[in-house]
Amino acid sequence: MADDLNKGLEGVLVAESELSSIDGDAGRLIYRGYPIEDLARGASYEEVVYLLWHGHLPDEDELATFTESLNEERTVDEDVLETVKQLADAGEQPMAALRTATSMLSAYEPEGDADPDDFDATLRKGRRITAKIPTVLAAFERYRLGEEPVDPHPDLGLAANFLYMLTGEEPDDLAAETFDQALILHADHGLNASTFTSMVIGSTMADIYSAVTGGISALSGPLHGGANQDVMEVLMEIDESDLDHREWVEQANEEGRRIPGFGHRVYNVKDPRAKILEERSEELAADGEDKWYNYTTTIEQYLSEEQGLAEKGIAPNVDFYSGSVYYQLGIPIDMYTPIFAMSRASGWIAHVVEYQDDNRLIRPLSRYTGPEDQEFVSLEER
Numbered sequence: 570m571a572d573d574l575n576k577g578l579e580g581v582l583v584a585e586s587e588l589s590s591i592d593g594d595a596g597r598l599i600y601r602g603y604p605i606e607d608l609a610r611g612a613s614y615e616e617v618v619y620l621l622w623h624g625h626l627p628d629e630d631e632l633a634t635f636t637e638s639l640n641e642e643r644t645v646d647e648d649v650l651e652t653v654k655q656l657a658d659a660g661e662q663p664m665a666a667l668r669t670a671t672s673m674l675s676a677y678e679p680e681g682d683a684d685p686d687d688f689d690a691t692l693r694k695g696r697r698i699t700a701k702i703p704t705v706l707a708a709f710e711r712y713r714l715g716e717e718p719v720d721p722h723p724d725l726g727l728a729a730n731f732l733y734m735l736t737g738e739e740p741d742d743l744a745a746e747t748f749d750q751a752l753i754l755h756a757d758h759g760l761n762a763s764t765f766t767s768m769v770i771g772s773t774m775a776d777i778y779s780a781v782t783g784g785i786s787a788l789s790g791p792l793h794g795g796a797n798q799d800v801m802e803v804l805m806e807i808d809e810s811d812l813d814h815r816e817w818v819e820q821a822n823e824e825g826r827r828i829p830g831f832g833h834r835v836y837n838v839k840d841p842r843a844k845i846l847e848e849r850s851e852e853l854a855a856d857g858e859d860k861w862y863n864y865t866t867t868i869e870q871y872l873s874e875e876q877g878l879a880e881k882g883i884a885p886n887v888d889f890y891s892g893s894v895y896y897q898l899g900i901p902i903d904m905y906t907p908i909f910a911m912s913r914a915s916g917w918i919a920h921v922v923e924y925q926d927d928n929r930l931i932r933p934l935s936r937y938t939g940p941e942d943q944e945f946v947s948l949e950e951r
């Protein structure tokens with residue numbers, strides 16, 4: 570066993586989890602047994618977070634209490650906001666600003682001294698993190714526009730409140746519902762790279778702020794959460810190019826460029842979340858500008874069928890359609906990956922608590938391929 574090399578831990582089973590399950594051949598995703606389609610259409614993000622953290626869908630009283638407790642935690646300490654402003658003024662990327670601010674939030678955590686195996690306390694901390702991330706991100710956006718942050722709206726849910734704090738205006742129902750759905754779709758996805766990162770950190774019995782900060786770091790890369798921003802940038806590059814979008818993709822292919830938003834370690838068919846986001850993108854396009862939706866569908870058709878990617882099991886992932894959805898909601902492009910983090914934080918927290926409850930330090934092996942028996946030579950004689 571120790572001699573088998575599994576680069577990228579591909580196909581390696583390292584944990585048991587009751588949180589989410591993916592059937593990569595059927596294109597099926599469930600959270601605690603509920604199909605993602607049902608949750609996206611019927612639940613709110615708050616209900617899904619409750620489901621992930623507490624094991625069942627909340628009844629009305631449970632949801633009201635949970636929502637109120639999240640809403641009460643939305644305010645962020647002035648010191649953290651001051652740092653967020655400094656980061657915005659310095660031109661920091663929003664994902665990096667979120668990483669720094671999330672780490673700083675722990676200094677203002679009222680239960681900072683709680684034992685790491687006090688899982689109720691960890692979930693309360695997780696609630697504070699989940700409630701404050703949207704406030705941090707919206708404040709960052711306001712500061713870099715030279716404006717003051719907008720205070721959280723006590724009567725709006727997490728999704729609508731984020732859009733409100735970003736723009737100062739209450740979103741319409743379509744925007745609020747679409748964004749809420751997007752958050753549900755991104756909340757959890759098995760042992761993806763950022764969740765695994767959080768779990769590795771959690772397996773040392775480190776605190777949840779460290780685990781979430783690590784998750785944000787892992788999510789930022791272009792092979793993972795960073796792909797949603799890349800998709801939109803590709804669509805804009807196509808829009809500005811003299812080539813039509815099929816020719817552009819053909820040329821990119823010849824240059825060996827990978828199209829972001831395609832391919833997945835687990836799915837061999839179209840990601841079920843991409844299907845839902847495609848529908849939302851179409852709906853938003855019918856209400857406004859349709860070129861982004863048209864680009865994505867034509868590119869999907871071209872790559873999947875004419876370039877044969879579908880046959881090779883390379884299909885659109887969740888990031889392929891989220892970019893055009895967020896663009897149509899008026900969200901700045903470099904906020905797309907932070908929004909992914911805003912949602913996925915709930916999944917990281919759920920996995921860390923689940924894993925720590927039956928913890929085993931995560932510590933794999935590497936095969937040494939360096940030299941043996943080197944003769945040490947002192948610095949003066951080298």
Ligand SMILES: CC(=O)SCCNC(=O)CCNC(=O)[C@H](O)C(C)(C)COP(=O)(O)OP(=O)(O)OC[C@H]1O[C@@H](n2cnc3c(N)ncnc32)[C@H](O)[C@@H]1OP(=O)(O)O
Nearest residue numbers: 791792793794796827828829830831832833834883886888
């Ligand atoms: C939320 C998420 O994290 S979803 C993923 C977001 N990331 C992206 O969208 C970035 C683009 N996609 C990729 O880079 C990859 O598909 C990954 C990293 C997501 C998954 O990759 P892996 O499981 O490691 O697959 P790997 O990179 O080995 O690719 C397997 C084959 O598919 C091809 N392939 C993978 N992605 C793409 C793509 N976007 N476009 C064209 N071909 C691709 C590879 O060239 C390779 O082909 P080959 O076997 O002929 O060499």
Ligand SMILES: O=C([O-])CC(=O)C(=O)O
Nearest residue numbers: 758760761762834835887
């Ligand atoms: O599961 C993965 O490898 C990538 C991921 O986070 C997702 O698709 O949501």
